[in-house]
Amino acid sequence: MRARYSLAGRWLVACLLGLGFWQLGTGAYIPAKAWLAQELMQRAWLRAGRDIERPAPWPWADTWPVARLRSTSREIDLIVLAGGSGRTLAFGPGHLSASAMPGEIGNAVIAGHRDTHFRFLRGVEKGELLSIESAKGQKHVYKVLGTHVVDSRKGGLVLDTDAAMLTLVTCYPFEAREPGGPLRYIVTAKMVF
Numbered sequence: 001m002r003a004r005y006s007l008a009g010r011w012l013v014a015c016l017l018g019l020g021f022w023q024l025g026t027g028a029y030i031p032a033k034a035w036l037a038q039e040l041m042q043r044a045w046l047r048a049g050r051d052i053e054r055p056a057p058w059p060w061a062d063t064w065p066v067a068r069l070r071s072t073s074r075e076i077d078l079i080v081l082a083g084g085s086g087r088t089l090a091f092g093p094g095h096l097s098a099s100a101m102p103g104e105i106g107n108a109v110i111a112g113h114r115d116t117h118f119r120f121l122r123g124v125e126k127g128e129l130l131s132i133e134s135a136k137g138q139k140h141v142y143k144v145l146g147t148h149v150v151d152s153r154k155g156g157l158v159l160d161t162d163a164a165m166l167t168l169v170t171c172y173p174f175e176a177r178e179p180g181g182p183l184r185y186i187v188t189a190k191m192v193f
Contacts, residue, residue: 006159007137008125013039013081016057018075018111020093023187029113030090030116031116032089033090033091034090034092034113034116034117035127037057037089037091037092038059038078038079038091038092038117040058041057041065041079041081041091041092041159042079043057044056044057044064044065045065045068045079045081046146048064048065049119049135049137049140053099054082055101057081057091059093062083062087063080063081063082063083063088063091063094064081064082065079065080065081065135066080066081066082066092066095066101066134066135067079067080067095067101067102067110067132067133067134067135068080068132068142069093069110069130069131069132070130070131070132071120071124071128071129071130071131072129072131073122073129074124074128075120075122075127076120078092078093078112078117079092080093080094080095080110080132081093081095082094082095082097083095083096083097083148084096084097084109084111089108089111089112089113090113091119092112093110093111093112093115093117094111094112095108095109095110096109096110096111098159099133099157099167100159100160100165101131102134102164102166103132103134103138103140103164103191104163104164105157105161105162106159106160106161106164106165107157107158107160107161107165107166107167108132108158108164108165108166108167109157109167109169110166110168110169111169111170112168112169112170113129113170113171114170114172114174114176114185118168118170119174120172121147121185121187122166122174122185124144124187125144125147125148126145126146126147127143127144128143128144128168129141129142129143129192130142130144130166130189131146139149140164140191140193141193142165142166142185142189142190142192143189143190143192144188144189145184145188145189145190146187146188147186147187147188148185148186148188149183149184149185149186150183150184150186151182151183151184152183152184153182157169157186162188163191164173164190164191165188165189165190165191166174166190166191167186167187167188167189168187168190169184169186169187170184170185171183171184172184172185
């Protein structure tokens with residue numbers, strides 16, 4: 001009888017350990033995928049600098065690096081991909097194709113997930129500098145004008161502007177348990193050089 005309880009106890013412990021490891025793996029999957037994707041995109045970025053048009057970060061990718069976003073004050077260095085689909089944003093920030101390219105007159109819009117690549121936006125303050133480098137090596141510096149929260153159901157972003165602007169967009173609130181709500185956290189910046 002005692003042996004039977006001992007065997008049942010071992011099975012219970014094994015099941016609980018298995019469940020615990022499964023939960024840890026599930027929680028680590030998205031951040032691990034985001035980190036690995038940035039490593040692969042860094043390599044594709046280097047190939048883009050050698051005049052390779054649209055270098056894919058991995059063989060089956062339907063996107064490519066278009067810019068490098070940096071915030072030296074926050075130790076952020078991100079490769080920005082072409083497109084803003086959910087599939088693209090799973091791997092890194094995405095440049096919305098309907099918007100201007102960074103450095104051009106108009107509003108360059110880059111979207112990213114609040115819990116991975118754009119987590120740093122939570123602390124961005126007015127006056128901070130963000131730099132963007134194009135795939136052709138052109139560097140541009142933007143000064144943050146401000147941050148605000150908008151309801152995506154009640155309006156959109158202005159794309160045609162008289163100055164070279166940068167808008168970074170992510171979901172809000174940052175600590176939300178459920179993804180995909182209607183609120184967006186917006187960081188607006190203007191090119192200074």
